[in-house]
Amino acid sequence: MRPGKKPAHLAMAGAKLPRQSIWEAIRTLSNSDVALTTYNVSRRSGQDDEAVRDYMRALAKAGITQQLKSMGRRDAIWSLIKDEGAEAPRVNKRGERQPYDAVECIWRALRILGELNAVDAKAQAEAGGAKITENGARIYLQGLALAGYVSREGGTPGKPAVYRLLPGRYSGPLHPVYQRCNYEQVFDQNLCEVVWVKGQTPEQTDLASLRIENDRFRKLLAELKTARPLVLYGDAWIEEIKAVLGEPAEVTQ
Amino acid sequence: MSVSKIVPLTNVGLLASAIERATLRPQGLPGLIVMYAPSGLGKSVAASWAANQHRAYYVECRDTWTKKAFLLAILRDMAILPGRTLSEMVDQIAEQLSRSGRPLIVDDVQYLLDKAAANVLTDLYNASQGTIVLIGEERVPASLAKLERLHNRVLEWVPAQPATLEDMQQLARVTYPHVTMADDLLTAMQREVKGCLRRVAVNLYRVHTEAQALGLDSIDLATWGKRDWFTGQAPARRAV
Numbered sequence: 001m002r003p004g005k006k007p008a009h010l011a012m013a014g015a016k017l018p019r020q021s022i023w024e025a026i027r028t029l030s031n032s033d034v035a036l037t038t039y040n041v042s043r044r045s046g047q048d049d050e051a052v053r054d055y056m057r058a059l060a061k062a063g064i065t066q067q068l069k070s071m072g073r074r075d076a077i078w079s080l081i082k083d084e085g086a087e088a089p090r091v092n093k094r095g096e097r098q099p100y101d102a103v104e105c106i107w108r109a110l111r112i113l114g115e116l117n118a119v120d121a122k123a124q125a126e127a128g129g130a131k132i133t134e135n136g137a138r139i140y141l142q143g144l145a146l147a148g149y150v151s152r153e154g155g156t157p158g159k160p161a162v163y164r165l166l167p168g169r170y171s172g173p174l175h176p177v178y179q180r181c182n183y184e185q186v187f188d189q190n191l192c193e194v195v196w197v198k199g200q201t202p203e204q205t206d207l208a209s210l211r212i213e214n215d216r217f218r219k220l221l222a223e224l225k226t227a228r229p230l231v232l233y234g235d236a237w238i239e240e241i242k243a244v245l246g247e248p249a250e251v252t253q
Numbered sequence: 254m255s256v257s258k259i260v261p262l263t264n265v266g267l268l269a270s271a272i273e274r275a276t277l278r279p280q281g282l283p284g285l286i287v288m289y290a291p292s293g294l295g296k297s298v299a300a301s302w303a304a305n306q307h308r309a310y311y312v313e314c315r316d317t318w319t320k321k322a323f324l325l326a327i328l329r330d331m332a333i334l335p336g337r338t339l340s341e342m343v344d345q346i347a348e349q350l351s352r353s354g355r356p357l358i359v360d361d362v363q364y365l366l367d368k369a370a371a372n373v374l375t376d377l378y379n380a381s382q383g384t385i386v387l388i389g390e391e392r393v394p395a396s397l398a399k400l401e402r403l404h405n406r407v408l409e410w411v412p413a414q415p416a417t418l419e420d421m422q423q424l425a426r427v428t429y430p431h432v433t434m435a436d437d438l439l440t441a442m443q444r445e446v447k448g449c450l451r452r453v454a455v456n457l458y459r460v461h462t463e464a465q466a467l468g469l470d471s472i473d474l475a476t477w478g479k480r481d482w483f484t485g486q487a488p489a490r491r492a493v
Contacts, residue, residue, distance in 0.1 A: 011334045128305035172332060
């Protein structure tokens with residue numbers, strides 16, 4: 001960056017974890033005239049004061065922020081020393097950097113290589129310094145297969161299953177999360193929605209992938225709408241697409 | 254059959270160590286790394302390994318891409334909401350690259366270099382001073398030589414190496430642990446495939462199936478005999 005230049009506005013797309021919202025608020029406030037206080041960050045990001053305070057303290061231990069002045073028990077004025085870009089730094093309360101998820105590496109490798117088996121997926125995650133067992137990698141890939149992101153080939157004795165990313169199903173760089181705590185479901189962070197729930201409808205797998213396509217078409221439609229001037233027949237065309245897509249409520253059912 | 258194994262292959266190590274050196278380079282040195290080789294030598298595996306190791310941003314270029322498409326693809330991989338104009342997008346990418354310190358890997362860059370979009374690369378590099386890795390086919394150095402401003406910002410040229418005997422031994426050991434393949438067999442295979450890792454994978458699979466059919470747990474050149482190797486050539490027409 002050239003010194004003295006106003007920084008570009010960086011906001012992350014997709015679903016936001018609480019700390020991501022807090023981090024974005026910190027960056028916005030530190031570039032503005034408004035004071036960077038725990039209170040302001042909390043109001044701006046819509047997170048609890050305690051959550052903001054804890055994250056601020058963790059960042060301070062990691063040398064990213066610094067407390068300038070304490071204002072009572074809850075509030076304090078901070079300054080951002082080291083801006084690390086759009087993504088919220090992953091630190092624990094002792095200020096130590098936390099490793100990134102193994103599934104993030106698997107999702108990235110799937111996108112670059114196109115296909116993976118569980119053994120390769122484990123090796124790719126280890127390349128990124130994350131730990132996962134071969135079985136863990138298989139479970140994740142299987143979850144992606146259930147949600148319609150990848151197709152599965154093989155999986156018979158002597159022939160390990162190969163999972164291939166379906167073209168057009170890549171929804172973005174943030175990995176889908178296979179949640180298996182109470183009930184199994186797959187959450188897509190890029191689309192910010194649950195794309196698959198176990199046992200909801202029989203053809204759920206097809207629906208999940210259709211939803212990703214639907215989202216893409218909606219974006220295209222929005223782009224088409226803003227792309228003025230359009231000739232009359234262009235408008236008619238949009239109406240046609242709208243009719244095919246139907247109301248949002250119908251499609252996301 | 255693709256080669257997605259990351260047993261310590263030569264090319265994987267070459268790219269990983271080049272990026273390592275670039276991220277640790279002293280202030281003032283250029284930060285562009287160029288890896289080039291014909292298709293099938295394991296560039297993508299190297300890219301994937303390096304991308305995971307350094308949490309790099311990764312874009313794969315297409316022939317149809319314009320400047321805007323290129324910038325949008327990078328912003329998409331960064332998961333950043335794109336700005337309205339091209340210049341805003343360049344600022345966003347440059348800021349994110351320099352702030353986060355994560356490298357950017359541009360695969361199949363040969364599609365980009367002959368177009369106006371190549372100048373965007375120079376802009377991105379100048380504005381961010383980050384580490385940018387260009388990966389492409391063999392004519393990439395020649396195309397780059399025409400782009401004077403980009404060419405002199407290259408820190409390191411990394412020509413991908415054809416598969417070595419060690420690579421093939423490693424690959425055979427990891428992929429088919431139950432079949433021992435003799436070195437003379439692998440040397441013969443190496444001569445035929447001319448170092449193309451993708452064809453090595455196909456041939457290893459052939460050797461494996463043949464060994465299974467013969468009920469052997471180790472195989473050498475004498476046992477393999479005059480059987481064909483897969484070289485990518487279509488079979489020649491046989492005159493009757």
